[in-house]
Amino acid sequence: MKAPVILAMLASCLAATPASASTPTSAPAVTPASGTTRPAGDDARPVLEVLSSRPDQVSGGDALIRVHGDTKVRVLRNGEDVTAAFARTGTSRTGLVTGLRIGENTITAVAGRHRTSIRLRNHPIEGPIFSGPHQYPFLCKTERSGLGPPVADNQDGQGMRVEGGWSKDCFAPTVTDRLYRSTDGTFKPMPAERPADMATTTLPDGRTVDFVVKRERGVINRFLYSIAMLEDGWTGRAIYRFDGGVAIGHDQGTIGGGALDAYQLGQGYAIMYSSGTRTSTHYNLILGGETALMVKERFIERYGPPLYTVGVGASGGAIQQYIYAQNHGTRIIDAAIPQYSYPDMVTQTIHVGDCELLERYMDARPRWAKWDDRTALIGMNASDTVANPYTGEPGSDECVNGWRGLTPSP
Template identity: 75%
Template structure:
């Protein structure tokens, strides 16, 4: 591919066209770098396929650009530059045939399809090593810089060369001057062995810049690209209004050392924002930039954990193979937006349990929250032994995603943002970050999907005999719900440090609707409809190779609960009855945390899988699985425990538990305990009258007395969930 780029550059410099001749003038035009209607940045890599006997001329909006093309295989390939914003035409003429392709070009700062830009938007180009952002207005809007203000945070592209040191770090290559090569080989330069077996100096060419207002990076080993690419996605949780920074995965030493190109963007890190429509758009634009420079990769595989895993499922669903051809989601969830359903329950139930001696034993709390709990794991909020996943894994997510007045974004760059006080104009909620999807209500607040009307907390614990009917009624009467955004107040300790220690409120109880019985909250039907149509919900419609891998972290009360891999699989089965393109791998991390990294093996299996697909395309994705592309589980040192189609039996079916199922116990969520499906995703349940639920035997052996029946109706006046 590198040779193709060099030839294109030479043809452009020489200034005359490279003719192509064949027996008949049959033509076809295609854009290799993007969809024709989603070109960005004023350029596109175009291919002219020809079988015919006439010389080809290529025109951009009527101007001859044939000199930018060179012969490649059965046609011509060239980088067409100078495209105007909006509609353009590329025409190939080979007498007597003429073919025209319409392109639509969008600015490099976007948007393409994600909707209006979000403001204010905090620039981070200086942190990213690109220097101050470019002045784009004199209206006092955005970040103050010399000569004016920057609202959209653009900065010039920077290219550099790095080497991997024997101490495990990347360092700048020494040079004689701004453009000359290295004066001598650094004494501490490491070497690496590529996929093809060659051992070379570990020298990396890197490009950084701004695409779609986010920082991006592309990197590959010098003179050693293996033709494959890894797109590194990152996780975290954030509410946007920020350019973000590049993660360490931008210089993934394993991938680079094997010869992969590494693509990365701050806009595809969920620690920057969680608008995955915007994230998908950004990923397309970054890959477009890469293809324009180096050509189409043999394939691109996604790698990334948590929010980085979610992105792979969502982009694989929404964009097919346009961003990634294969996926290695790690510590995955099916999506983010449906996690808000059960995570919103956590602090309501924690507040209730913390104020009732019945729940002083932490191990008991799994009965209500579904997730793991432990009497021995340290609690970061009490400093004592005893905690659960709601506390250790999810505490802080309620104010972060639901309270418009609270944000964890205290970056010093805000001091340079104008107009003064602009940060305080932001409604800091997940709903507002995606207000162009959820919509806004009559008061100007983003609509919210969160709903717990009819949800019977602890139902499975009741029917299983773990809690009594009196305890079941009490928790459902007192758990409560959340206030509307417009009615919330600022958080207390530990989220606002100046409120500590006196105003301790880790449950955000001041923003809960409480009582006896406490009111429940109804999700906005417009918000629910909009998000379900948006593509942000993973529905299981994905047809690329997927190796879903995670360390088993349940004993650490980690937020990445292990059942989520199977939630994705069940959604795939719900979609079309098939999930053969997804395999699930667990690696043990007990007792002391992760020790073995399974990603290199996953990359090798993906490489074999993709090679089979290229060789036997008619067999499809599932029909091309190599022997290692099966469900598997591994010991702490990475050695295989079991593999095959039945190792996870008993998770999504009623078979006897398989070898991996027995080794790795799974937990659930508050909504699964309340009777919902393992795969989650039910924003608002269908309701049934209490009397009907009793008649159907929903409560197991419990036969409510007249007073208990009346209490149920008082707690659930509109009925209970019928999942």
């Protein structure tokens, strides 16, 4: 499975777009899959393609479908005509097919005497798709995240007590709003009239636009998600923000500040974010990959396939990029910017675990007064001229500068 290109620097992905490049304000067009061919004629056989997910991993009751073919075509969902949902672009038609039932569904395209069908398997919006049974108990946090109380999903006393019963899976209706970036650097709710403290941003194509963000928040796979982009300035490019930390996973989590990164939004990127791809919420990377796929699916269904999606994140956010690229290819991200990646457990962590004890041993012995000699014992770079942050004198090494203080010492 092809892994995404690993990009070394954030700047290389956020570089200015050439002035000649187009700047779509809606979803960019996507060319048909490579190798797709169609016979000529008025009744050529149509070709069906699911844009938003794998056909067997649809979620939430809808899927973005493209029908390739030059002729007049009807589209059926489980035998019911849904052609009205499709709009023509060039030699294809694209539409969001809704109303899918849980489990197996059939989408059929009929062109003249030809009929092509594809099977979809739809899963609930609360999941799971492939991550296994849900973990309970599960702490809801929709209210503190601005989504209101969770929806009742049972009468059996399971989960959080809410109006109408109990909620064990913490679903809440989707909320959309508009924000603007103030000249003081904060985001504020967008009023009816243009505020006096409205900031502007200059896009890679040179246009300067008001810094107004449209945002969608809700619950996917039981976790909180956010999709945000400039209202008048999305370039068709996207970023998926991954967060780090460590947690055991009985918690819905919260939406972090990266969901509204001002620099990335100001460059015309859309930002996808989920508390389920934050390892300080849980550390189940099978569940995290599933959640990321479902958030990406939602994005494509609402805005179309992005030109590309870049992963950004540090520590646990970095390890997620490696794992999801390995497990899911380019279905989530096309490029990765892993920051503060975990060290190799064999070649580095052993030294880190031992180095502070060895430093204390060497500090008390004249044999190791020359710092350059310490490399032979601790296996890390050392220098007699680098300033020591503890003594203020010349002489230090990588253990002192990077790791000393990691373990308690008197």
